[in-house]
Amino acid sequence: MTGLRERYLAELGVPLWQLRNAPTASAPPHVAGPSAAPPSANAGAAADDVWTDLAARVRACTKCTLHKTRTQTVFGVGRRDARLFVIGEAPGADEDRQGEPFVGRAGQLLNAMLRAIDLPRGEVYIANILKCRPPGNRDPQPEEATQCTPYLSQQIELVGPRVLLAVGRISAQWLLQTDTPIGRLRGRALSYGERSIPLVVTYHPAYLLRSPLAKATAWTDLCLVKDLLSRTP
Numbered sequence: 297m298t299g300l301r302e303r304y305l306a307e308l309g310v311p312l313w314q315l316r317n318a319p320t321a322s323a324p325p326h327v328a329g330p331s332a333a334p335p336s337a338n339a340g341a342a343a344d345d346v347w348t349d350l351a352a353r354v355r356a357c358t359k360c361t362l363h364k365t366r367t368q369t370v371f372g373v374g375r376r377d378a379r380l381f382v383i384g385e386a387p388g389a390d391e392d393r394q395g396e397p398f399v400g401r402a403g404q405l406l407n408a409m410l411r412a413i414d415l416p417r418g419e420v421y422i423a424n425i426l427k428c429r430p431p432g433n434r435d436p437q438p439e440e441a442t443q444c445t446p447y448l449s450q451q452i453e454l455v456g457p458r459v460l461l462a463v464g465r466i467s468a469q470w471l472l473q474t475d476t477p478i479g480r481l482r483g484r485a486l487s488y489g490e491r492s493i494p495l496v497v498t499y500h501p502a503y504l505l506r507s508p509l510a511k512a513t514a515w516t517d518l519c520l521v522k523d524l525l526s527r528t529p
């Protein structure tokens with residue numbers, strides 16, 4: 297497993313440092329995959345109906361002006377019982393075209409980051425705060441995020457993740473309702489919502505593509521996610 301992890305870290309461009317003659321670091325704590333969790337007795341028709349209804353409401357949504365310029369809504373993807381829920385800010389051009397969050401080069405880097413902590417993309421749930429692309433990839437406006445956040449909140453409620461990973465400044469600041477710089481939000485376990493779900497902040501993969509030196513910092517955030525997951529049932 298260590299070799300696998302090293303390969304993914306190399307893929308991220310994160311250099312591996314090891315003291316000469318030092319013993320090989322032990323593998324990180326095993327993260328129990330969602331498949332190890334007992335299947336929910338309620339994950340049947342009723343839950344499917346709730347998801348179907350939510351997806352239909354998002355598809356038909358006209359609550360903010362972004363519906364006028366979208367190609368399609370970008371609902372979210374992943375396991376409906378995922379232990380980790382990844383939250384970005386809004387669809388970009390690729391996402392708007394494909395209808396899926398975090399595709400393109402930034403999406404590939406996010407996938408590599410997740411694999412580095414033994415969580416393939418298919419094992420997590422991924423969604424954005426906004427379900428429609430802001431024109432020209434501008435920042436989401438507060439009123440747009442206010443209108444759209446109830447959809448995300450319901451997704452989080454339905455999935456019931458153990459840990460949230462806020463990807464990028466805008467996602468982190470909106471979820472935490474703060475204007476604290478991302479550099480002071482990342483690197484520690486915060487909490488979100490009434491149920492105080494542990495929340496970790498890290499850099500957006502699009503930023504990491506522009507600033508590869510920050511990948512090593514992002515790696516420490518991912519290690520924190522892995523540690524938190526290992527400590528939750």
Ligand code: SF4
Nearest residue numbers: 357360363427428444
């Ligand atoms: S961004 Fe959200 S609130 Fe605005 S139209 Fe799209 S789905 Fe509706």
